[in-house]
Amino acid sequence: MSTQHQAIARCREFLADHQIAMGEAINIRHYTDWSNYKHIQPFAVVFPKTTEQVSKILAICNELKQPIVPQGGMTGVAGAGIAEANEIVIALDKMNQIEEIDPYASTMTVEAGLTLEEAQNAARAADLYFPVDVGGRGSCQIGGNIATNAGGLSVIRYGMMRDHVLGMEVVLADGRVLNLMNKMIKNNAGYDLKQNFIGAEGTLGIVTRAVLKLSPQPKELTTCLCAFPDYLSAVKLLRHLQKRLTTPNAFEVMWDEYYQLSLSWMQNHANPLSQHYPIYAVFDVEGSAEDLENILAELFETGEILDAVIAQTQAQAHQLWLIRETVPAEISSTGRPLCFDVSMPIGQLGEFKAICQDRIAKQYPQLVSLFFGHIGDSNMHIILDLKDQEEQVIDDLIYGLDEIVYDVVRQFKGSISAEHGIGLLKRDYLHYSVDENALNVMKQLKQLFDPNGILNPHKVFKSS
Structure with missing residues (x-):
């Protein structure tokens, strides 16, 4: 009997039938995460209801050296929750109190x-x-x-x-x-x-x-959309807000390719600004609209802000934020997204974008690369839609884009992952951001906590 069958047989001693799914009973959502990197049916999915049951499941799998993959809502985009066909998934859906x-x-x-x-x-x-x-x-x-x-x-x-x-x-x-x-x-x-x-x-x-x-609870927020001549002007506005009002609850930057595509997907939604500009920021900040208007007026005078609109109602604020939120949602639901999530010192993000976009355009002129992100915390996102690319070249395409983006990240001494983790997709590039000694200590920690290598194997770095 295989270790998988042995593990499930022993789990049946304390788990009810509805707490174990196998074969066709496994919901397709357990096959992959939002990265769509791989679609694999795991050997089984177990649904513990208590910490005691989790403990028993892991003790059994550890004894049998049976790999086990924890899963949550499967909204990750790095492949960290994807299981192989010989692995057992442990899903905590029923532990939700x-x-x-x-x-x-x-x-x-x-x-x-x-x-x-x-x-x-x-x-x-x-x-x-x-x-x-x-x-x-x-x-x-x-x-x-x-x-x-x-x-x-x-x-x-x-x-x-x-x-x-x-x-x-x-x-x-x-x-x-x-x-x-x-x-x-x-x-x-x-x-x-x-x-x-x-x-x-x-x-x-x-x-x-x-x-x-x-x-x-935060105080009442004012939502604003601004346009700028260049990236560093957006950073200057952020610093003015932090100095004279408060740190914004959110400060999101979008370059024009992203902005225009988002407006094209938003039904019956005209450009809230007078025209298109190189770069935009939408943000929420505490403080009165009058205080915000004074700051914006000063930067209009210096040419560091080209246009702006302040939401007068919650509905208007919602519409401004939809410009930021529409592209990832639309590509995720109708396309085949390839997402990058990187970070580096805030002052270098504009230069990084220019170099990275130029290299992508030269090597893959058929693709449109969209740049946006939480630049206030040094985080840049890049998204490309691969849905119209031929299936037989997708893997080579992803590899080539990874090489371009992460090579530029390494040049800027940034991080290949700002907030999405490493999982499977970034594993082979971790050494671009983490030196050899630090990687070795990470592997020693893995060996200490999981000497049999059963927990989410081959994620973050390859299991030995």
């Missing part, structure tokens, strides 16, 4: 399978705020957000997922449960072990519960 909201400590204790949107809504109902926000909020799960150190629109002001996790419960590869639950901001009792699991993409342990830090 909110255990407590503590208004005095401003914390929320949740199970890892809770969706991000459910956490946001629960915080809001308690007159608090959970600021981590990504496009897949309705599907992605807190455990996956922790495993990938999720970022999103509000990082510039509030930080990434790492900044909002006070404590966690995590199950190690051998089934041991680490109780790292903590509700205090200040806790210097030895090593902060939870940091090892945040951003580790399920390769060191599986998070089952977490204590999240909540924030006060």
